Amino acid sequence: MSVVSCRDVTRSFGDLAAVDGVSLSVEQNEVVGIIGPNGAGKTTLLNCLEGLDVPTSGSIDVLGFCPVKDAHVLAQRVGVQLQHAALLPRLKVGEALELFSSFYARPMPWRPLLETLGIAAKEKSYVAKLSGGERQRVFIALALIHDPELLFLDELTTSLDPQARLAMWEVVRDIRRRGKTVVLTTHYMEEAEALCDRVAIINQGRLVALDTVRGLISAHGGDSTLRLTLDRPTPPTLTSVEGVSSVNSDNAVTIIRGRGAFAQNVLSHLTQAGAVVTDMTMSSPGMEEVFLNLTGRTMREAP
Numbered sequence: 001m002s003v004v005s006c007r008d009v010t011r012s013f014g015d016l017a018a019v020d021g022v023s024l025s026v027e028q029n030e031v032v033g034i035i036g037p038n039g040a041g042k043t044t045l046l047n048c049l050e051g052l053d054v055p056t057s058g059s060i061d062v063l064g065f066c067p068v069k070d071a072h073v074l075a076q077r078v079g080v081q082l083q084h085a086a087l088l089p090r091l092k093v094g095e096a097l098e099l100f101s102s103f104y105a106r107p108m109p110w111r112p113l114l115e116t117l118g119i120a121a122k123e124k125s126y127v128a129k130l131s132g133g134e135r136q137r138v139f140i141a142l143a144l145i146h147d148p149e150l151l152f153l154d155e156l157t158t159s160l161d162p163q164a165r166l167a168m169w170e171v172v173r174d175i176r177r178r179g180k181t182v183v184l185t186t187h188y189m190e191e192a193e194a195l196c197d198r199v200a201i202i203n204q205g206r207l208v209a210l211d212t213v214r215g216l217i218s219a220h221g222g223d224s225t226l227r228l229t230l231d232r233p234t235p236p237t238l239t240s241v242e243g244v245s246s247v248n249s250d251n252a253v254t255i256i257r258g259r260g261a262f263a264q265n266v267l268s269h270l271t272q273a274g275a276v277v278t279d280m281t282m283s284s285p286g287m288e289e290v291f292l293n294l295t296g297r298t299m300r301e302a303p
């Protein structure tokens, strides 16, 4: 049985289908990322999965339960990262963790959790006085306090500095190593590449792709680029080499785009032609190219 199963889910606000016919499943011990441009519907979808919002149509199962009707059962087994400090301003970090521990049958010891998240020194600070990144880490600690089987993380590392972001990635990897399941949204392609077993790309409410990073790049990444400096003018025969889609010259550099084993084919072709390669670089498409090809926008335009 899938941990999360979402069938043909639509959530409309008036005429706007913020989530539009999304079907997806998340299996046990997977980390699945949801990415998409601003306003794509990621948070709305996550809210529906978390039981904070109700789909206009379609159905959702989480651990075999309905996220809305069975919220009390799921609360013990699912962790949700809060986004706003509204309910905690007058509490100190340690008090907030103590309070949340009291909600659960088997809470984890929270001091080691603060250590792992790098905020042990903030135990006696008011939540309201923390920096954005520190508060974010408190919310992660609160989401983890009952050692949930399934964790929902919405923009996990958005206000964190690079060091804290890497530490947070380790936290997620550790959660996965312990057999848990994670569904996260992110605006960072490198985060999706680093953490996710599969990535769902949402655009205008619709699920446009769902696959491993490698699968997405091979299906939607487009061409790789090989830049060569040769000891002679570019042989015109390069255009007919298997896998090559285009050949251009820029000053002394030959720029060849293609797919599959095109680079190897090009090099053998040049060797046979007696040409000498004096410099060579190769760049392959990544998730940025996948995102651009599927949504028409770069990720930098999106946040």
Ligand SMILES: Nc1ncnc2c1ncn2[C@@H]1O[C@H](COP(=O)(O)OP(=O)(O)OP(=O)(O)O)[C@@H](O)[C@H]1O
Pocket: 013, 016, 018, 036, 037, 038, 039, 040, 041, 042, 043, 044, 045
């Ligand atoms: N309660 C609401 N009432 C009306 N419209 C809403 C509501 N919540 C979301 N929307 C709209 O639904 C669309 C999807 O919003 P959502 O917050 O899910 O996008 P997102 O992908 O999470 O965006 P971002 O990356 O900016 O966080 C947006 O056009 C948003 O304005």
